[in-house]
Amino acid sequence: MYVADDKRYDSMQYRRSGRSGIKLPAISLGLWHNFGGVDNFENSRAMLRRAFDLGITHFDLANNYGPPYGSAEETFGQIMKKDFLPYRDELIISTKAGWDMWPGPYGDLGSRKYLLASLDQSLKRMGLEYVDIFYHHRPDPDTPMEESMGALDTAVRSGRALYAGISAYNAKQTAQAVKILRDLGTHCLIHQPKYSMFVRDPEQGLFDVLEKEGVGAIVFSPLAQGLLSDRYLKGIPSDSRAARDFFLKKKDIAEDKLAKIRALNEIAAQRGQTLAEMAVAWVLRDPRVTSALVGTSKVSQVDDNVAALKNLKFSAEELRKIDGVLAGK
Numbered sequence: 001m002y003v004a005d006d007k008r009y010d011s012m013q014y015r016r017s018g019r020s021g022i023k024l025p026a027i028s029l030g031l032w033h034n035f036g037g038v039d040n041f042e043n044s045r046a047m048l049r050r051a052f053d054l055g056i057t058h059f060d061l062a063n064n065y066g067p068p069y070g071s072a073e074e075t076f077g078q079i080m081k082k083d084f085l086p087y088r089d090e091l092i093i094s095t096k097a098g099w100d101m102w103p104g105p106y107g108d109l110g111s112r113k114y115l116l117a118s119l120d121q122s123l124k125r126m127g128l129e130y131v132d133i134f135y136h137h138r139p140d141p142d143t144p145m146e147e148s149m150g151a152l153d154t155a156v157r158s159g160r161a162l163y164a165g166i167s168a169y170n171a172k173q174t175a176q177a178v179k180i181l182r183d184l185g186t187h188c189l190i191h192q193p194k195y196s197m198f199v200r201d202p203e204q205g206l207f208d209v210l211e212k213e214g215v216g217a218i219v220f221s222p223l224a225q226g227l228l229s230d231r232y233l234k235g236i237p238s239d240s241r242a243a244r245d246f247f248l249k250k251k252d253i254a255e256d257k258l259a260k261i262r263a264l265n266e267i268a269a270q271r272g273q274t275l276a277e278m279a280v281a282w283v284l285r286d287p288r289v290t291s292a293l294v295g296t297s298k299v300s301q302v303d304d305n306v307a308a309l310k311n312l313k314f315s316a317e318e319l320r321k322i323d324g325v326l327a328g329k
């Protein structure tokens, strides 16, 4: 039987999600990859256990994580039942709908029909009565935003979710969504944007909107799917995400990218960190970032990413050097 480490709250840092009552661990674990039906169950289980033992109280899912679609939620449901039921009230579990999930016109995008049916399916797969956060996974340009936000509001009011969130909405769409939710009486707890040293779009207005509106930011792919680590310095390992050549393409690891990764790796070494640690610390340097949402394929990566918290400070000189590398100077 799994018994969580007594010391699990001793060293993790928790940050408030915008103007809300919820604090999230500075590092959260996402189940997009390595928790599907095709993956090794005991490895998935070991990563979740290790994460919780280190104070990671937040696990992030979506309806279509797998493969196959839905299977990450099924895996999580089994692990929940075996290991985490006594700890349900210590956990923040999220899921999402918005990308393609089932065939036909009601299994994708942003209709009320899709979002609420999908949430019901997710709860069944995970064996949960409620999720802590339910997200609209991406904006749908053809559905009135009032309808999609209305579905999030219903999810919360009906008790299927405690909080509402949005992902991949740009700054303008976010301001609109937050207002619609507020007018309905539901606060938007959190936004989930992509953010890393290689993808800095949220700095162009989104973070400002989130700060103004009191919405938290949990940033996904802070390691740029593994590029911002030492994983690819000596070629493409056969067990890596790039080897699968699907979400992370081999062609994305070209020489110009590798040159930047090598230079960043040196800066990390001068800070006494691995590049993965520095990548996590770098997103957390901005106080508007509530949590760095990482993925992992092995237990050792969970440890390495959490070790980032030992050094979150960057000197002006280090930040200047990093900007220089990213600009290709």
Ligand SMILES: NC(=O)c1ccc[n+]([C@@H]2O[C@H](COP(=O)([O-])OP(=O)(O)OC[C@H]3O[C@@H](n4cnc5c(N)ncnc54)[C@H](OP(=O)(O)O)[C@@H]3O)[C@@H](O)[C@H]2O)c1
Residues within 6 Å of the ligand: 029, 030, 031, 032, 033, 060, 061, 137, 167, 168, 192, 219, 220, 221, 222, 223, 224, 225, 226, 227, 229, 230, 231, 239, 240, 241, 242, 276, 277, 293, 294, 295, 296, 297, 298, 300, 301, 302, 304, 305
């Ligand atoms: N809202 C959205 O639209 C959206 C989109 C994408 C992701 N997400 C969420 O964000 C989560 C994280 O995304 P992500 O998996 O792309 O994040 P990531 O942390 O940028 O990349 C994770 C990958 O990096 C490698 N890695 C992790 N830690 C490492 C370490 N310490 N040293 C060396 N390599 C390391 C592993 O690659 P290998 O597998 O090669 O070992 C791992 O699978 C997802 O699980 C999901 O919850 C949300």
